[in-house]
Amino acid sequence: MDHHAEPVVELEDAVVVLGSFPALAGVDLVVARGEILLLRGPNGAGKTTLLRLCAGLLPLARGRGHVAGCDLTTQRDAVRARVGLLGHANGLYADLTVAENVRFWGATVGATPGEVDAALDRMDLSRRLATVPVNRLSAGQRRRTALACLVARRAQLWLLDEPHAGLDAAGRDELDATLRAAVGSGATVIVASHELERAGSLATRVVDVVGGQALALRGEGG
């Protein structure tokens, strides 16, 4: 089918300026559908900015980009509707319970109660934790809640910033399984991570982000 050939992300000389600092200094990147791409790089390299750019949150100062078939300069609203972002912050309302949060974020895309429950199940949050307010959860549990919100959104492109941080071993395996399942249902995943061993087990491709640019596109595995 034709649309499988169309890349999910296509960036050409993308420059993003935060204040007066060029966080992205000319990124060329192509991500095909169904990939799990790992962005690797030191702190301050621009991984977070790159993810936020692909989410449609940031304007391009120079260059061109397409995400999920929509132009990053003129169709940012459409881009956002098709992606899900899990940034450093969780995007949760601390006073509401886990279930209320997932229900709210699911409702923003019109998810049914069934889909919300499925998302909670997927992240193993249904039983004890669903009625606990988020501000009483551990960091790892909050991360899982944020992931459940992402699952409920059924996005075409998943953008995750250090998603493994704060999760225990079981949680990380669960996360990887969730990401593979998402790809299985047709999504594409981009993960920014320091976790080098994950590269081998999870990612289909690794890209190094250094100095605001995407370098050295490597092949399979680490």
Added chain:
Amino acid sequence: MTAVTAGASESTTTASVRGATGTGTTFTRWLGAATLVALGALAVLGLVVSPADVVQGESVRILYIHVGTVWVAYVAFIVTALSSAAYLWKRTTSLTWDRIAGASAEIGVVFMAVTLFAGALWGRLSWGAFWVWDARVTTTAFLFITYIGYLAVRDLGGSHRQRARRSAVVALLAVLEIPLVHFSVKLWRSVHQDASVGDRTSDVTLDGLMLFTLMLALGAFTLLYAWWLLHRQRVLAMRDALDDKGLDRALAERRTEGVQS
């Protein structure tokens, strides 16, 4: 990776700033000269030649400055509002509109401050009161504060486009707000039947030479505003161009981070 500035609008603005060291052009030099002449004539007429008022004495001379500057302050506000609308209107948007809006606001604040000061002084000398709670004075004071808020929004940071869009929206909201303030204060003061409250400037009848001097004041200050606006707008354009050049340098530095590590 080249150092070509993106966007035709940026380069045409830079191109329009002629002369590497200044913002002057032949036109602005003539305009400046005309302004000086007009201001000089105003000084002579206002301070020396025109007669003192029958009722108010010499203090009426402050009126020439007060009315002149308040006129310009409102013109500056209208220019800011129109430029902001122009920026938002065509989505291809040239940042020149944004810079005109910003420059006009900066100049407007200065004229506004002079107006309020001169008005307070004149009020004190004529009627013994620095301030009066009527619609015009209060609205002018509010416009002053609103300008200051607008300039603060311009300084919030971010890219030039973000600054332009954000401040343009704030300027247009101010267009909503100012008439509402004026109207509500007017309605408010009309309830209080204070005989002394009212439009004081209409108490002064001006005719003959005094009227001419007043008109001259309006003209001279308008010339001053126009001259100042042209220069200031160019300075802002140069500042933006400098930021863009700074960006190229920063980009080059940023990329070398990659090479070293």
Added chain:
Amino acid sequence: MSTWRTALLIAMKDLRVEARSRIVLVQVLPFAGLVMVLFAFALDSDTVLERVSPGLIWMATVFSLLIVVQRSFGVETADGALDALRVAGVRASGIFVGKAIALAAQLLALEVLLTVLAVVLYRAELDADGLVLFVTTVLVATCGLAFVGTLYGGLAAGAKGRETLLPLLLFPVVAPVLIGATRATEAALGASGAATSEGWPWVALLVVFAALFGAGGTLAFGSLIEE
């Protein structure tokens, strides 16, 4: 999702957050009450207090508005929820209306308290004649305040150094509401000898204000929260 449904979703979410955290109830209402008491200390005259009680009610409301708006957007920026709302593709006008509705509900609770305190502390008198005028004034003024609060709150949300900008931007804009609501309330309470009928033109002013900023805010809010 339509703007209206988005707005309801967000309004319910905001009110639910308040119901859980009770910040407005436990912190802002006492603050407002304290402001009323401090006015009494400063003004130190029973006749003066009774006379100016309408003004004091609305002054205290405006001060509290500032805090409630900051709380409303603090909830969004604490964990990056505002960004998440933008990524979720939620319509900005829906966010605006939704947050304004929630803000208005909280302000109404505040104003009920302030009115009670005015009656108790300043011996203001509320009679049946003025009741319709008073209730209408409160409802319309609250809408106006909620709209401008949400609008400028969105602008000031997020990045550091913006919070101090909020009062500078907000207070000039709420001046017409302060004037109009106070005059209408004076007419409703019969303070300063105003007749009830004199209040209605002021209510008309408040309606215009609310309509203008409701419309303006719906259009402008998206641009102000964008990066």
